[in-house]
Amino acid sequence: MTSRSIAFLFFFFFSCQVIAExxxxxxxxxxxxxxxxxxxxxxxxxxxxxxxxxxxNAGLAQDLRVELYEQVLSGNSNKQIIDFMTNRYGDFILYKPRFTLKTLFLWLTPITLFIIGVVTLICFSRKQGEYSTEQVSDEELNKIRSLIDSEDNKK
Amino acid sequence: MSQPVENQSIQPKRWVYLLPLGIFVGLVILFFIGLELNPRLIPSPLIGKPAPSFSLPRLHHPGEIFQETDLQGEISLLNIWATWCPSCKQEHPVLMQIAKANKAPIYGLYYKDDPEYGVEWLKNNGNPYRANAVDKDGSVGIEWGTYGTPETFIIDEKGIIQYKHVGPISWQDWKDKLLPKIQSLREKSDV
Structure with a gap:
C-alpha cells in the first residue's frame, strides 16, 4: 500500500463526525x-x-442547546447546569449514569464478575498445580522414569 | 494411596458447573424484560414536586396572564399540546370526552406554536380546555421537562404534580390510569 492510500484509510476510518450543530x-x-x-x-x-x-437537530435539542449556551455564558458551573437538566428531565438526560443506589447494580456488576472470574481462575489453576507436582510420590516417579526410559530404548 | 481422596477435593461441587447456565438464563430473562420496556417513557423527576412556576399569556385572552397558581385549588390536568403535533390531534377527541365527564378541569400549555392556529383548531374541533397558556418559545416546556408532546400532568389541589402521562391519552388510559389516580387523590384529600 502506498503511503497515500494508508493516509486515506486512516482518515476514512478515524474521521470524527463533524459536530455542525x-x-x-x-x-x-x-x-x-x-x-x-x-x-x-x-x-x-x-x-x-x-x-x-x-x-x-431535533427542535428540543436546539432549545436545550440555547439553554445550555445561556447558562455557560452566565457562568453557571457544570454541576449547576447538570442539576438544572436532571431536575427537569431526570437522570436519563445523562449519557453516563450517576453512581447512586439505583445504579449500583449497573456499575458494580462488571467489576464483580471480573473479580469472580479471576478468583475462580486462580483457585482452579492452583489446585491443578498442586495435583500435578505434589501428589506424585517418589515411588511413582521412579515408575514413570523407567517407563519413559523403556520407551526411549525402543527407538 | 491418598490420591483418590485428594482427587475428590479438587473436583468442585456439581452445582458449580450449572452456575454459568443459571447466569445465562438470568440475563436472558433480564433482557427480555428490557425489550418490553418502552424507552420513550422517561420517568419524570417532577412527580411529587410543586408545579414549576410560569407566567404566560392566555391563548384566547392574550392580555391576561395564566400562571401555575391558577392550577391550585382543585385536582386538574395540564395537557401540553400544539397544532403541529399529530398525536395531539389524535388525542383531542379523548380530551373532549374527558372534559365532558367533568372529573377534573383540563388546562393546556400550548407549546411552541402560533396562537392563531390554536384558536382556529379549537374553534373548529371543540375546546376541552378551561384555559390555555401560550409557551411560544418553549422555555416553560423545558421547565416542565417536556420532550414529546402530548404530555399530560395530574396536579393536585395544592399544586403538586402527582402523575405524568407521555403520549396521547387513549380512552383506555383515562379509565385505567388517569381517572383512578384522580379518584385516589380525591379520596385522600377528603379524608
Whole structure:
C-alpha cells in the first residue's frame, strides 16, 4: 500500500463526525466553548435518544442547546447546569449514569464478575498445580522414569 | 494411596458447573424484560414536586396572564399540546370526552406554536380546555421537562404534580390510569 492510500484509510476510518450543530454559538473565551462542547456531548437528546444534544437537530435539542449556551455564558458551573437538566428531565438526560443506589447494580456488576472470574481462575489453576507436582510420590516417579526410559530404548 | 481422596477435593461441587447456565438464563430473562420496556417513557423527576412556576399569556385572552397558581385549588390536568403535533390531534377527541365527564378541569400549555392556529383548531374541533397558556418559545416546556408532546400532568389541589402521562391519552388510559389516580387523590384529600 502506498503511503497515500494508508493516509486515506486512516482518515476514512478515524474521521470524527463533524459536530455542525454547535456552530452558531459564539463564545468569547476558549474555556467557555470547551465547556459548552463537553456538556452538549454529555447530555442526551430525549427525542432522538441515541444522539447527544450536540448531534441532534431535533427542535428540543436546539432549545436545550440555547439553554445550555445561556447558562455557560452566565457562568453557571457544570454541576449547576447538570442539576438544572436532571431536575427537569431526570437522570436519563445523562449519557453516563450517576453512581447512586439505583445504579449500583449497573456499575458494580462488571467489576464483580471480573473479580469472580479471576478468583475462580486462580483457585482452579492452583489446585491443578498442586495435583500435578505434589501428589506424585517418589515411588511413582521412579515408575514413570523407567517407563519413559523403556520407551526411549525402543527407538 | 491418598490420591483418590485428594482427587475428590479438587473436583468442585456439581452445582458449580450449572452456575454459568443459571447466569445465562438470568440475563436472558433480564433482557427480555428490557425489550418490553418502552424507552420513550422517561420517568419524570417532577412527580411529587410543586408545579414549576410560569407566567404566560392566555391563548384566547392574550392580555391576561395564566400562571401555575391558577392550577391550585382543585385536582386538574395540564395537557401540553400544539397544532403541529399529530398525536395531539389524535388525542383531542379523548380530551373532549374527558372534559365532558367533568372529573377534573383540563388546562393546556400550548407549546411552541402560533396562537392563531390554536384558536382556529379549537374553534373548529371543540375546546376541552378551561384555559390555555401560550409557551411560544418553549422555555416553560423545558421547565416542565417536556420532550414529546402530548404530555399530560395530574396536579393536585395544592399544586403538586402527582402523575405524568407521555403520549396521547387513549380512552383506555383515562379509565385505567388517569381517572383512578384522580379518584385516589380525591379520596385522600377528603379524608
Amino acid at each position: 454547535i456552530a452558531g454559538f459564539p463564545f468569547e473565551t476558549e474555556a467557555e466553548e470547551q465547556r459548552f462542547r463537553e456538556l452538549s456531548t454529555e447530555l442526551r437528546c430525549l427525542v432522538c435518544q441515541n444522539q447527544s444534544l450536540a448531534d441532534s
